[in-house]
Structures are given as C-alpha cells and as structure tokens.
Amino acid sequence: MDAVILMATEEVGHFGLNTNLLETNVINLAIIIGVLVYFGRGLLGKTLGDRQQQIATAIAEAEERQRTAAARLAQEQQKLAQAKEEAARIREAALVRAKAAKEELIAKAQQEIERLKQTASQDTSAATERAIAEIRERITALALAQAEQQLKERLSHDAELQRTLVDRSIALLGGK
Template identity: 60%
Template sequence: MGTLILLTAEAAHEGGFGLNFNILETNIINLAIVIGVLVYFGRNILGKILADRRSQIEQAIQEAEGRVKEAAAALAEQQRKLAQAQTEAQRIKANAEASQTAIGSTR
C-alpha cells in the first residue's frame, strides 16, 4: 500500500500520466486476439438473436394490427346499434306524443 502511494506521488510529481508504447507490456496483442474472436463468433450469435427478436416484433405488430381491425369492427357494430336505438327512441317518443295528443284532444 505504501508503494502504491509512493508511485502515485512520483507520477504526480513528474507531470502526470504517460503513454506506454511497449506492446508486450500493454497486452495489445492479447486484446486484439480476444476482440477478433468475439467479433468472429459473436457476429453469428448476435445475428441470430437479432433475427429472432425481429420476427417476434413483426409477429407482435401483426397481432396488434389484427386487434385494431377487430376493435374497429366492434366499434362500427356498436355505433350501428346506437343509431338503431336512437331511431327506436325517437319512434317511441313520437308515438307517446301522438298518444298524449290523442288523449288530450278527447278530454
């Protein structure tokens, strides 16, 4: 722990951090190999995962579009029933007014 503090103090005293250009010490070769292997094998795995996810999303969109069509059909049916009910209510109201007029005129 004392050595770490000493090294940190020396680095701060000498002007901060520097770059290490020694390839063997910095493990650039090892990192390049690991990254290359990840890219080579990960590309296929990631491609499959993304293709599966895309098909799931497309299926969900199609299901949602189907539900929208069903909801629109149900809405149209209910609007048709509402119009019929309003027409029936107007007919009943007209009959009631006619009956009231008929009863009122007979008295």
C-alpha cells in the first residue's frame, strides 16, 4: 500500500515519478474524491445552501425595491399630473386677469379720452363765450363812442337842442 499512496518513488539516489497510471493516479484520485465527498458534502451542501439563501434573499430584496420604486414612480407621476393641472389653472387665471386688466385699461383710456374731449369742448365754449363777450364789449364801446361823437357833433352845432337835453335831464333827476 505504500507504493499505492505515494506517487513519487525513490530510485537510485533521487526522486522520480511513477508513471504507472493504474497504480498511482486513478487510485489517488479516487481516494481524494472519496475524502472530498465524505467530508466536503456537508460543507459544500451548506455553502451552496447558504449561497442559494443569499441569492433568494437578494432577489426578494430586489423585488421589494422594485415594488417600492414602482409605487414611488406612481406617486410622483400623480404629483406631476396634479402640478400640471395646477399650472393650467394658474395659466387660465392669469389669462383671465390679463384680459380683465386689458379691458379695464381700455375703459380708463376711453374715459380719459371723453374727459379730455369734454375739457376741450368746455375750454372751446369758454373761449368762444369770452370772445363773444369781448366782441360785445368792443361793439358796445364803439357804439357808445360813435353815439357820443355824433351827440357831441349835434350838440356843438345846435345850442337849442343842448338846452332841451339839459332841461330834460334836470327834470328827470327831480328838479323843475
């Protein structure tokens, strides 16, 4: 049996390999495989079982993370949809406010135009009335001046007429 277990043999003064396959390799391999199977079966089974358990746990955790991510994605998509709806409402409200502000500005501009027209009309009417009053005053002044001049001319030529006028004026004032 010593020859079977040893793969190397001693020859004259040095070591060498036993090349007889039947004696060395097959038997040695069978023994090693037998020992490995006998002692390694439990260890290998336990290692493979542990590895299988780790893989199953990792798969379960990955599936849980996938479900969590899918739930988060659904929540975020719902939030995005709500944000889009809110943005649309804000946009519509802004358009309504802008339209109302535009209409208000147009109405104020129309009122200002009407006020300016009325002011201009009043200014024109007042200027016209002032001009008419001034023209009347001038006409009256000219008429009085002309009447006075004609009266002076008549009175200076006609002394009898002058006395008659003075007497009438005195009578009107309460004299004789």
